Amino acid sequence: MIAVKQLFIYPIKSMQGIALTRAKSIDGGFEHDRILMISEPDGTFITARQYPELLKLRTVITDNQVQVSLPTNESIVINLDEFSQSNEATEVWGNHFTSHIAPIKVNQFFSQFLQKDVQLRWIGNKLSRRTKRYPDVPVSFADGYPYLLLNLASFNYLEQQCPEKLDIRQFRGNIIIDGALPFAEDGWKTIKIGELIFDIVKPCTRCVLTTINVNSAKALPNNEPLKTLSYFRTNLDGKIDFGMNMIARNHGTVSIGDKIEVLERQPAKNYIKNFPTESIKDYQPCTITFQDKKIKGNNQQTILEQLEQHHISIPNSCRAGVCGRCSVLLTKGNVKPLTQSAIKQNKHILACSCVPKGDITIE
Structure with missing residues (x-):
């Protein structure tokens, strides 16, 4: 019942x-x-x-x-x-x-x-x-x-x-x-x-x-x-x-x-x-460049999480790809979107819902 x-x-x-x-x-x-x-x-x-x-x-x-x-x-x-x-x-x-x-x-x-x-x-x-x-x-x-x-x-x-x-x-x-x-x-x-x-x-x-x-x-x-x-x-x-x-x-x-x-x-x-099909062996380091700051990143965590781990704050709210406040411009490199709404027009992406595929530059 x-x-x-x-x-x-x-x-x-x-x-x-x-x-x-x-x-x-x-x-x-x-x-x-x-x-x-x-x-x-x-x-x-x-x-x-x-x-x-x-x-x-x-x-x-x-x-x-x-x-x-x-x-x-x-x-x-x-x-x-x-x-x-x-x-x-x-x-x-x-x-x-x-x-x-x-x-x-x-x-x-x-x-x-x-x-x-x-x-x-x-x-x-x-x-x-x-x-x-x-x-x-x-x-x-x-x-x-x-x-x-x-x-x-x-x-x-x-x-x-x-x-x-x-x-x-x-x-x-x-x-x-x-x-x-x-x-x-x-x-x-x-x-x-x-x-x-x-x-x-x-x-x-x-x-x-x-x-x-x-x-x-x-x-x-x-x-x-x-x-x-x-x-x-x-x-x-x-x-x-x-x-x-x-x-x-x-x-x-x-x-x-x-x-x-x-x-x-x-x-x-x-x-x-x-x-996800990734395992620990798929972990790859990368470099994330944000407004001339370079941080050591990886291909497993979202961009927002990695920026925050290095004490870099950007506007955000929902952290689920809904509100759009964490939008950044991807000027170099490629990312993996975690939701369909994570990649916008004109190379704008949502930092909370994208994972680097390799070295990336954002602003």
Whole structure:
């Protein structure tokens, strides 16, 4: 029997989640899920992608209050009734809507922790944000959709392939199921769990956040598990998928142990299978020249990883070939692309998704 194994909510985006035995669905997702978010003063969202230390912050929610505890055990209690009444412009992944700003003392607490001027924002009781593909479906501060489903069997398969020890919490799912075959969820279109009927909207495209250890807030070596996922979960657009984004047709509750009933199926998405054949004997040294700096490189790691190992920083964000921020110009030599989107026009390449084939010069 396929059933719910775990349930999680994340009251503050990018901070630690809370495990539940029963979750209530309301407008925007599970009750209390991603209702708060750290932002720039102009309303642009901030996440653990840029500030991994946010993952160390613990949250507890009671009625209309959220308690946040730092690793030092210093804490603050945040009362939702004390947020601004005005609707302030807010942005998440290009999605523009409004939210409410926390009192000065709360903003100072998080600014001190991050050593940067930030604000805490509350989505409010009346959600003004909508999903991009479903304009009638409200969503909180989640990246794009109200619910994320993870299949434990799919995670176990990934863990068997990956050289690093993983924790399913790295993928920040709301509903973790057990009893299905690995990646059976690829072929589901509509499912029923407890009192709720969910439509599976799309596979979830993954980013650098999945590479951060949830306990230490440090990045795992070699961009794992994205590197391993890229071998068998890269779609035709060059993006890496794991888990399923969902919307709910109705309100109700979901509990651990609830049976999953597949109401409608759909053709599974095609993924490029590209498991590596290289072994240690294929290791070849090379020289990477970047803005007149020469470093000793190799033909096994991405250009971005090798630059960082030599304390050379370039703009980057997703580290999965999605955002394009790490684009550089290849002026000499050849590279091996790890995703279809890694090589752009006019000799521009993505440093996070290309491996040198030999000596290269970039700028």
